[in-house]
Amino acid sequence: MIPATHQPSAGGQVHARVEIDLGERSYPILIGSSLLDDPATWSGLPKAASALIVTNETVGPLYAARLQQALSQQYPQIHLVTLPDGEAYKTWDSLNLIFDALLSKGCDRKTVLFALGGGVVGDMTGFAAACYMRGVPFVQVPTTLLAQVDSSVGGKTAINHPLGKNMIGAFYQPVRVVCDLDTLQTLPERELSAGLAEVIKYGPIHDLAFLDWIEANLLALRARDPKALAHAVQRSCEIKADVVGQDEREAGLRAILNFGHTFGHAIEAGLGYGEWLHGEGVGCGMVMAARLSQRLGLLAEDKVERLVRLVEAAGLPVRGPQLKVGHGEGCADLSNAQRYLQLMRVDKKAEAGEIKFVLVEDAGRAVVRGAPDALVAEVIDACCA
Amino acid sequence: MIPATHQPSAGGQVHARVEIDLGERSYPILIGSSLLDDPATWSGLPKAASALIVTNETVGPLYAARLQQALSQQYPQIHLVTLPDGEAYKTWDSLNLIFDALLSKGCDRKTVLFALGGGVVGDMTGFAAACYMRGVPFVQVPTTLLAQVDSSVGGKTAINHPLGKNMIGAFYQPVRVVCDLDTLQTLPERELSAGLAEVIKYGPIHDLAFLDWIEANLLALRARDPKALAHAVQRSCEIKADVVGQDEREAGLRAILNFGHTFGHAIEAGLGYGEWLHGEGVGCGMVMAARLSQRLGLLAEDKVERLVRLVEAAGLPVRGPQLKVGHGEGCADLSNAQRYLQLMRVDKKAEAGEIKFVLVEDAGRAVVRGAPDALVAEVIDACCA
Known part of the structure; x- marks a missing residue:
């Protein structure tokens, strides 16, 4: 026995x-x-x-x-x-x-x-x-x-x-x-990177110390070190639990978890679902939202550049695709920026046709607000390949 | 001015x-x-x-x-x-x-x-x-x-x-x-009768005095007397509000509002949706559920007959249709009663394949419980034209 x-x-x-x-x-x-x-x-x-x-x-x-x-x-x-x-x-x-x-x-x-x-x-x-x-x-x-x-x-x-x-x-x-x-x-390499986009997200909106940790441990994360992955998953879940516990149905605060998602969803829908992974759209979308935050005077340029470097080091795209031609209905006469704007207007955060962006501030907080179309178009033009 | x-x-x-x-x-x-x-x-x-x-x-x-x-x-x-x-x-x-x-x-x-x-x-x-x-x-x-x-x-x-x-x-x-x-x-005549099925329902499960009132006012209701309709709608809504207020998500009590619906849904699905109106299925289904209640010793025969007369007087069918032949997939070899049982086993109240019936008692209360297949089959045979 x-x-x-x-x-x-x-x-x-x-x-x-x-x-x-x-x-x-x-x-x-x-x-x-x-x-x-x-x-x-x-x-x-x-x-x-x-x-x-x-x-x-x-x-x-x-x-x-x-x-x-x-x-x-x-x-x-x-x-x-x-x-x-x-x-x-x-x-x-x-x-x-x-x-x-x-x-x-x-x-x-x-x-x-x-x-x-x-x-x-x-x-x-x-x-x-x-x-x-x-x-x-x-x-x-x-x-x-x-x-x-x-x-x-x-x-x-x-x-x-x-x-x-x-x-x-x-x-x-x-x-x-x-x-x-x-x-x-x-997990395939590309999927791992896509997941890192959502890990990185929690830094600028809620926890700059976690952003520091991600920067310091990015190689370990990409090498799938079990300890590094365990901490990344735990801290991400803790932050999400905190936010969701305060606002289950996204009456307000919870919207900050959509940092990068407004631009990202437009990319996903504009290219056709599955062309870019969701996390790739979010990675690139965070870069675009950070640049918009900078133009609105909320975020210092060095903080934008730091985020761009981190997203890139995670193996994610940092330049948006051209959505102009042949990627959807009724967009033949639209410029690339106009097509992004058209797609973003059906975002769930939009109200009465006004797009609401999740923007980030130097202090590691997020705000949800509108922005002039012309300024958004400038950011799109600057960010697209 | x-x-x-x-x-x-x-x-x-x-x-x-x-x-x-x-x-x-x-x-x-x-x-x-x-x-x-x-x-x-x-x-x-x-x-x-x-x-x-x-x-x-x-x-x-x-x-x-x-x-x-x-x-x-x-x-x-x-x-x-x-x-x-x-x-x-x-x-x-x-x-x-x-x-x-x-x-x-x-x-x-x-x-x-x-x-x-x-x-x-x-x-x-x-x-x-x-x-x-x-x-x-x-x-x-x-x-x-x-x-x-x-x-x-x-x-x-x-x-x-x-x-x-x-x-x-x-x-x-x-x-x-x-x-x-x-x-x-x-409202077309047939739709009015279908609605009366759900009005009648509230009597046996919750309020025998309301059942008396419906009997006394059935002609006025079918003649669309505004005062009679106003009372029927109000009292029905009051009873439903009372039940739903106690059990919003049908963890228990709310199931009694489905009196007549287990048999009724089988009729609707078995004939093809739209053949009988929902209220017609419920009317006939109440007759079948009342007869099952009687067989189980819960309801006196004169109370069953009273309900059958009222359902009939409301312009509703009191005999179930034959579902045996050609009305659905995989039912070629089933008897009429077997086909009813097969359809009722996917009822939302069923658990682990056991059908739960809403049955009524003499005192004007409802209970939710199972019943032997053989007994249910006898009731179906007795109730079908």
């Missing part, structure tokens, strides 16, 4: 636990290694006759069977649906694959959904959970850096509409977020 | 105001006459640069221009989208017509939606409002008896899926419900 201490164990190790404090909708983010395979990671989740794992064709072959195994003690039936991979598939048609699976398998109002993948899988699974039978529980299991530091936390779920990104969705909180850092080791 | 007292007035008259008490999501139901045309009806709604009226091709020509006129003092821009009429169109495709209109008109996160029509328009407009930019305000303006007494109140919104009714939706409360009783005068 094998002594108890020698029994094989899945051996999941939780490095940090961050709480999202939203009253009855509160939940923990578990950050650690070997979490996916450890049944202990999943204990205490809502009981149900069945669970559905939603993943994509890239992540599924790597991790779905392992998650299914780890969940098997908890749920008598575990179903799997595999979506096509990429932002271009963040559509109603893909969402309907989830509903079809739920209904054809006889899933009920207690069925728990698991989002195993990056931001697209998380956004779609969360929205499906929000809508199926008017709401079932779901768990985020983000496997990309971007999803671990940003999109899996805070309950924003959505699909895209041809006329705008994330236009159809819900605020709907998961019951748990599990960030297994080991999954970042299989 | 015309003296102030002689100035022409839209002259809306509020007969009753019922409050839905849900904390920060509370809202009033205004019940009265000439409300639609009176700008005073709409004062105090959220401010916005634009509003969108959603209606259908039947109701729109009757009332949309009048509502648009009454709202014109409040909203600089008022857009209109007209959906096809009927339960068969309660689909993603119709929902997308609303999103297309919102985005192509540049509607923002403050835009207010107005649902002008019956239950289908209300359910779809509410779900669109829940999802557009993750939530915009909406107002229910029900123009059918069914919508005034039931579906416009309480925040249940949804679309249908080919495999089940109302399977994709949200709990999302309107900011106001306006029941203009005058609109009931243009």
Whole structure:
């Protein structure tokens, strides 16, 4: 007989636990290694006759069977649906694959959904959970850096509409977020950089000391040093938890988390979803928003240059693409800057046609405000290749 | 100069105001006459640069221009989208017509939606409002008896899926419900009867004195006597407000409002949406649920017969249709009762494959519980033509 201490164990190790404090909708983010395979990671989740794992064709072959195994003690039936991979598939048609699976398998109002993948899988699974039978529980299991530091936390779920990104969705909180850092080791280089954009974001808007830390540890992060990744994920989640805890439904403060996203969404939509990764749009968008902040007298030029260097060192684009010709409807006669402005006017922060930008100040704070079209156009012209 | 007292007035008259008490999501139901045309009806709604009226091709020509006129003092821009009429169109495709209109008109996160029509328009407009930019305000303006007494109140919104009714939706409360009783005068006879099914429903589950009143006033209701209609709408809304105020998201009590709906949804789905009206399914479904209650020893036979007579007198079917042949996929080898059971197993109240029925007791209370398949099949066989 094998002594108890020698029994094989899945051996999941939780490095940090961050709480999202939203009253009855509160939940923990578990950050650690070997979490996916450890049944202990999943204990205490809502009981149900069945669970559905939603993943994509890239992540599924790597991790779905392992998650299914780890969940098997908890749920008598575990179903799997595999979506096509990429932002271009963040559509109603893909969402309907989830509903079809739920209904054809006889899933009920207690069925728990698991989002195993990056931001697209998380956004779609969360929205499906929000809508199926008017709401079932779901768990985020983000496997990309971007999803671990940003999109899996805070309950924003959505699909895209041809006329705008994330236009159809819900605020709907998961019951748990599990960030297994080991999954970042299989992440393509380009996806790692995209995730770093959202890590960098937290510096200028909320925590200049964290910005210093990112600068000092950028090589370690790009080399996927486990300790560096653990700290980046933890600190990012802490900041996001703080902001979301104060403003769950983006009545005000939460909008600062969209630093870089107004320009970034325009790039994504203007090029066609999936051409640039979301994090690439955000990286370049932060550069454009920082330059706009400078023109408005909010940010010193050396701070802008420092951010540009950091974004570039993270492996992200710092010059915007030309959106002028042939990239969308009704834009044949528009200049590049006019096309950016047209796309930004359907941003969710816009009000009565006025675009609201998230701008940053020298002191490491963000403000949300409008800016004259002519000035924005100058910034776009200066930033585009 | 015309003296102030002689100035022409839209002259809306509020007969009753019922409050839905849900904390920060509370809202009033205004019940009265000439409300639609009176700008005073709409004062105090959220401010916005634009509003969108959603209606259908039947109701729109009757009332949309009048509502648009009454709202014109409040909203600089008022857009209109007209959906096809009927339960068969309660689909993603119709929902997308609303999103297309919102985005192509540049509607923002403050835009207010107005649902002008019956239950289908209300359910779809509410779900669109829940999802557009993750939530915009909406107002229910029900123009059918069914919508005034039931579906416009309480925040249940949804679309249908080919495999089940109302399977994709949200709990999302309107900011106001306006029941203009005058609109009931243009309602087709069949729709009036369908609405009476939901009025009758409130008796056996909650208020036997109201059931007595309905019996005594059924002819007046079918003759559209304004006073009788006003009372029926008010009392129905009061009961619904009471139940929803205790259990907004149907964790328990609220399920009793689905008396007749488990069988009714099976009829609707089994025949194809739109073949029977929702209220017709509910009317017949109440008869079946009452007979099941009797078989389980909960309800005396004379009470069952009384309900059957009342449903019949309201102009509603009391015998269920045959669903056996050619009305759906994978049902070629099923008996009629088996097909009902198959359809009811995807009901939202079902858990782990067990159908939960809303049953009624002699004392005028409802209980939610399972029943043996064989017994349910006997009831179906006895109730189907």
